[in-house]
Amino acid sequence: MVHAVNSGHPGGSLGCTEFLVTLYQNIMERKEGFDMDGIGEDIFFLSNGHISPVFYSVLARSGYFPVSELATFRLLNSRLQGHPTTHEGLPGVRMASGSLGQGLSVALGAAQAKKLNGDNHLIYTLHGDGELQEGQNWEAIMYASAKKVDNLIATVDVNGKQIDGTTDEVLAMGSIRAKFEAFDWDVLEIKEGNNIDAIIAGLTDAKSRTGKGKPVCILLYTEMGNGVDFMMHTHAWHGKAPNNDQLETISFMPIAYSLLRTAKNKMKKYTNTGSKDTRSGFGAGMTELGQKNEKVVALCADLIGSLKFDDFKKNHPERFFQIGIAEANMIGIAAGLTIGGKIPFTGTFANFSTGRVYDQIRQSVAYSDKNVKICASHAGLTLGEDGATHQILEDIGLMKMLPGMTVINTCDYNQTKAATLALADHHGPAYLRFGRPVVPNFMPADEPFVIGKAILLNEGTDVTIVATG
Amino acid sequence: MVHAVNSGHPGGSLGCTEFLVTLYQNIMERKEGFDMDGIGEDIFFLSNGHISPVFYSVLARSGYFPVSELATFRLLNSRLQGHPTTHEGLPGVRMASGSLGQGLSVALGAAQAKKLNGDNHLIYTLHGDGELQEGQNWEAIMYASAKKVDNLIATVDVNGKQIDGTTDEVLAMGSIRAKFEAFDWDVLEIKEGNNIDAIIAGLTDAKSRTGKGKPVCILLYTEMGNGVDFMMHTHAWHGKAPNNDQLETISFMPIAYSLLRTAKNKMKKYTNTGSKDTRSGFGAGMTELGQKNEKVVALCADLIGSLKFDDFKKNHPERFFQIGIAEANMIGIAAGLTIGGKIPFTGTFANFSTGRVYDQIRQSVAYSDKNVKICASHAGLTLGEDGATHQILEDIGLMKMLPGMTVINTCDYNQTKAATLALADHHGPAYLRFGRPVVPNFMPADEPFVIGKAILLNEGTDVTIVATG
Structure with missing residues (x-):
């Protein structure tokens, strides 16, 4: 996955690469090193956590951790889980994400903490357009304007795609701009979301709109050719992966199943009719x-x-x-x-x-x-x-x-x-x-399933094992 | 509570009384008797379940169950729980409510079931305005227009109040109309929400707008004097009740605590420094x-x-x-x-x-x-x-x-x-x-709380009881 991103192959994260690179390299004010509270610097939250490859890549190249660590992506014991978490202490990551729709709320809290701390720096977020189908976003969108959280710039990656098809096919969302405006946000658009000059101009414009009583929303239109930002999502959940990813994924499986195999050796054999x-x-x-x-x-x-x-x-x-x-x-x-x-x-x-x-x-x-x-x-x-x-x-x-x-x-x-x-x-x-x-598929194809009834697989006298699943 | 509603005293449900009476008596097409599926008739869902007193009263007076049963409201073993449920089989209730923000989704399902069944009858719902702060509503509002659920009339009780104050004080919601319109609903308003003629006109207008590709929303402005529709909510959760309610509530408590009391008699006594x-x-x-x-x-x-x-x-x-x-x-x-x-x-x-x-x-x-x-x-x-x-x-x-x-x-x-x-x-x-x-308050006021440490209350040799809370 990371290899695919590094070598410039089309991938799920590519639609937002220019945006994140620009944000971290040109726009955000960042301190040396990393601490969780981020006082005295701008903070970014990735709400659509499945585009972690580009997030990790940008973090590594912004100096938060060694670029070589990108090669551990999605491996067992890696700090670079498929979706970002904080337990392993990866610098640059302040919040777990992956379950969609939660990032804006977290960002609101961090933005209000900045106000309490008298810290004039900004909070940036990134969300998928399909992600706005999650209701928690609208709780947060309503709250942000009601409470005048105006040190926040939320960017929506408008690529018109989600896992099951275009957003129009899945759940037509109408005008996102009209919705944010009806919720009293200041909305601007970056029509060329993969053009770094356009991104710099848009983010600079957005910064100039902060501190004026309204939260700021950027609609970032990413190219459809690059904007397959659910490909990584699709890979992870559908198993349609390029070869490098398949290798990485497969390397996880034997470890996970080792215990199961040990137990199996002592059990009566069943015929696997095809896994x-x-x-x-x-x-x-x-x-x-x-x-x-x-x-x-x-x-x-x-x-x-x-x-x-x-x-x-x-x-x-x-x-x-x-x-x-x-x-x-x-x-x-x-x-x-x-x-x-x-x-x-x-x-x-x-x-x-x-x-x-x-x-x-x-x-x-x-x-x-x-x-x-x-x-x-x-x-x-x-x-x-x-x-x-x-x-x-x-x-x-x-x-x-x-x-x-x-x-x-x-x-x-x-x-x-x-x-x-x-x-x-x-x-x-x-x-x-x-x-x-x-x-392994070992139950008879014609055996009806009786809800609540246990099935005896092995008879014996030494020990009783009751299992499910 | 029910007594208060029946005698015309101001109460939490009064803001919606005219609406529900009109809906059930003048507008909805209803069959004799009650069955869960409601095929061949209009169906109503109460999303803001805390206004159950008026809901139960209207149901009883519409023939679903004896009016005398209203006197069991909120008593142990009553079918009339404080918030509606279906487990006890109260006719007229098709869905539990009480936890806010869920009714519109349920209504969408029932509306789509009607379409699948070739049933041309309508689904009606009622929601609080403050309830729209729950994000699930916006999932449902987005879905309803995307999927053209046009056999649905959702009414929002706009009284500008919720438990902690006015909606503006708690979480300013801006224009509700603009929000529904930005989500592509057909919106109409009933300015005099406690005037039966106005309600009939509004609901009739709303019915005429169904079947045209858009879900229909009614903003029902209820009188501020009557519109304290969270008073019942406030009562139930804050304990500020009129005397009749206090009696009903108190009658529940001795039963709930009987087991506790039995055990206490055998235990070492502690000094209650004031309950x-x-x-x-x-x-x-x-x-x-x-x-x-x-x-x-x-x-x-x-x-x-x-x-x-x-x-x-x-x-x-x-x-x-x-x-x-x-x-x-x-x-x-x-x-x-x-x-x-x-x-x-x-x-x-x-x-x-x-x-x-x-x-x-x-x-x-x-x-x-x-x-x-x-x-x-x-x-x-x-x-x-x-x-x-x-x-x-x-x-x-x-x-x-x-x-x-x-x-x-x-x-x-x-x-x-x-x-x-x-x-x-x-x-x-x-x-x-x-x-x-x-x-009873029996722990010493100056005893610090040590997280994870158990406290020995009674010593003995017969039995060990480990308790929490």
Whole structure:
């Protein structure tokens, strides 16, 4: 990934390269070295954390850490997780990001801390345009103008693309400018977002507008040719990677699975009928359900490919709901669809399926007894290289705490498909979790899934092992 | 509460009485009886669930259940919880509400189910104006126009008030009309929102605008004299109730505490130095911290009185941040304030402090190692009469799952105050939970709180009891 960026190959981060280079090299006032509080200097927050390659590259070349460390990107024990975090102490990073829509709120706090500290320096942020579909942004956008946070310049990378297609295809956003202006921001545009002169002019203009009672928004139009800023996102989540990335990713896997292998050697052998990813079992189940059950509808938050919804969407476009990057809204819409007799299956990653929307599931699904099936890919440790923000371990715990919630954690492709089919016949809220990696497929294809029933895999007398997933 | 509404006394629900009566009696097409799917009839969703008294009253008088049942409002085992739920099967209620900002998403789902079912009936919703501070609304508002959900009429009760004051004081929202229009809705206004003729005209106009490709929004301006639609909210959460309500509330308490009392009889006696609510211990701690520690800042999501922030706000207005009803934004801003060396204490109810913002805490506080103190009132069962949506039991479980999070559950006023003081000296994320009810205050006032240390209350040999809170 980093290699791809360095060598100038087109990549997910390229749409914002000129902007970040200009910001760090020409615009921001920065101190020598790095401290967390950043008093007496400008501060930048990356809200769309998936463009970490360009962020890390610019940080390294701005002197925050050795350029050689870029080669550790996405490796186990690296400080350069797939999405930025602070736990490992990487200089230049002040906040974890990766789960979208949170950066502007953090920036507001830092901006208000600067005011409290009598520090006249500025806060800069960068956001994706699709990211504005997350409601937390609008909480922050409303707050910023209400509280006159005028030491903040928020830049939106307007490239018109998100994972599942153009923003118009996924969730038409209309005029972003009109929206920011209706929320009382001072808005300016950089039409040539990949032209360094235009960026310098735009950022200089933006700086001149600070301190005048309004937060400042820059709409940065990046070239469509360069502006595939979700390619890195797409790579990380869809597995469509150039060779260098594949090598890096693969290097992680043997370590993660070593424990599993040790245990397997002592167990009865099962026949692997062909390794597959469990999420494809979900996709196959949805395809079959789409044909068999007219009541089944599917909802997705900009992750059709990752959830393997492609066939369902193609075969039943009228029963497929693309919600955009707005998981809270997705859960509510799913609950509403049950009122009218539909059986909604929602799909996004495990963190965004549970922790991101815990209260919405609690009130609108669990306490409202709604027949919603919450389906989650990328659960557990197997998303390792994406970093901590994408790697939820506590999703089972979260869902088990809710009244009436059935939690299903399947072991292979066949079982995931069978569980998906079984869910349509089960009335009540349910959470089904599965994953991206390819794993051995050993359950019989024709074995129906019985919710709540354990299966005996190995008989013996020495020890009892109870496992799930 | 219900008595107050029936006898025409001013109450929290009165601002919307004419609207709901008109909607149910003059406008909506309704079938006999009640079924959950509501196929072949119009459906209404109450998003601002705290105005349940008028909702229940209108439902009863529209024939959904006996008017006599209104007298059970907020009693234990009643179907009429303080905030509506569906578990008890109250006819007319299709969705739990109470945690704000979720109703429009649910309505969108129901509206799309109607389209799938070829059902030409309409979906109506009601929202508070302050409620629009919740970001999920803007996810839904964006989605509704993008997907042309034109069988929906969403009404906003514009009374300019929320719990902590006017909307302008709490979080100035600017022009609501301009915002909906910037999000491509068809907007109309009912200037006399307590005039039945005006409401009929407005709703009739709104109906005529459906089916034309845009969702329809009504801005319903309710009289300021009647429009204290958070009075019921204020009552429930602040304890300022008329006598009839006090009687109803008090009738709940002895049952809730019976188990506690039984146990106490067998324990060593402690001296009660004067019963107090633990949240006041938090407030007293914050007052002291405000004077002692310049770094301490406080953030609140429209619940100053409930969290006992009044003194801190009065003494240190520059260090007090009113966020409005936007908890996700509050957590992010708190995280940002630490960047600059502040020690932020956030305050709202336990459900909105944890489940509502789990992912924001996870990414922006826990994984980012931020020194944020998340402080929550109304934790646990003691909020019984407010209903299930406000009565979180799993907040400790949620917070214990997060890395580096210190969880503190105090037992009385003195200990809550001491724990609040201790938190300012403890570096790292922390969750402090306390409550509204008055409980015996038996810990010594001068006993410092040591985080992580257990206190031996009773010595003995028969049994070991380990308790928290």
